[in-house]
Structure formats: C-alpha cells, structure tokens
Amino acid sequence: MDIPGSTGSTGGKRLAAAVVMREGLVLLVRRSETERFLPRVWGVPCGKLEPGESPEDGVLRELKEETGLLGEVVRKVGESSFMSEYRGQETKNWQDNFLVRPLSRHVTLPEPDQDHRWLSPDELHTVDIDEYNADIVRQALTNF
Numbered sequence: 001m002d003i004p005g006s007t008g009s010t011g012g013k014r015l016a017a018a019v020v021m022r023e024g025l026v027l028l029v030r031r032s033e034t035e036r037f038l039p040r041v042w043g044v045p046c047g048k049l050e051p052g053e054s055p056e057d058g059v060l061r062e063l064k065e066e067t068g069l070l071g072e073v074v075r076k077v078g079e080s081s082f083m084s085e086y087r088g089q090e091t092k093n094w095q096d097n098f099l100v101r102p103l104s105r106h107v108t109l110p111e112p113d114q115d116h117r118w119l120s121p122d123e124l125h126t127v128d129i130d131e132y133n134a135d136i137v138r139q140a141l142t143n144f
Helices: 055-067 121-126 131-142
Strands: 012-022 025-030 046-048 071-086 089-102 115-119
Touching: 012 055, 012 071, 012 131, 025 055, 025 121, 025 131, 046 055, 055 071, 055 089, 071 131, 089 131, 115 121, 121 131
Parallel strands: 012 089
Antiparallel strands: 012 025, 012 046, 025 115, 071 089
16 A cells, blocks of 8 residues: 555555535635646645645645645545656656535635635636546535
8 A cells, every 4th residue: 555645656646635615615726827737727726645644634734735724624525536747757646535614714825826716616617627627526516
C-alpha cells in the first residue's frame, strides 16, 4: 500500500478535492494565471497530500490553504484520476473527492488574480470549468 502523497508503486501522486456546499451553492475558485496546470480555469479546491496525511485531513488543509475556509468533511463522494506533466514526465494523479461543509464564511484567496463564486448547480456552466472539475461536482450532487 502506498503512503498518501508519495509516488509509491503506482507511480502517481495522491490528491484530495473539496466540493464545498453552503445553502445549495457550490464554491468554485478560479486558478491564478501563474499556475502551471490549468491556469485561470475554475474548479474545486484541491491539492496534493503530504506524506502520511489522510485524504480527510489533506482536503481540509488544502481548503484552508486555498480559500481560508475551515471545513468539515461530510462524506467521500468519489474518486478520480488524471494525467499531468511534471518536469517533462507524465504523472498519474489519484484523487479522493469529498463533500465538505464550510465552518467559516470569509473566503481569502492566496493570489490577487484569483476569484471565487458560490454557484447553484444550474449556474456551473456560466464559468470556465473544465470537464474534470464538473464531474467532481456531479459526483457530490448525485447523492446530495
């Protein structure tokens, strides 16, 4: 078994994503234009797990780092994977996706060119969300 966050025998990275819902609205964050991966694209807060970190702990840490919000994991809503390139090598990424309830209200983004919106499920198409992130949101809404 691989340690979350390590490249281990699967040759990939472990990540966790938060579908944050409040009053029927989903939080989406627009990535900075300085991001290597999907710059200026809208998506859910997500990030790499630290070595030895559980996906549940990692998703809450990433939520705090990326939005300033404190949260509570409601439940795991699914898993997903994708390929990315790092230093010229393709890497497989394994991601656990969670429905998260925010415990605070004020969103603080780390980069000045980022933005956030609370959107109803019917409004998701109004932003430049990629299909991968849209699918993560659908996973959470299926059993909401």
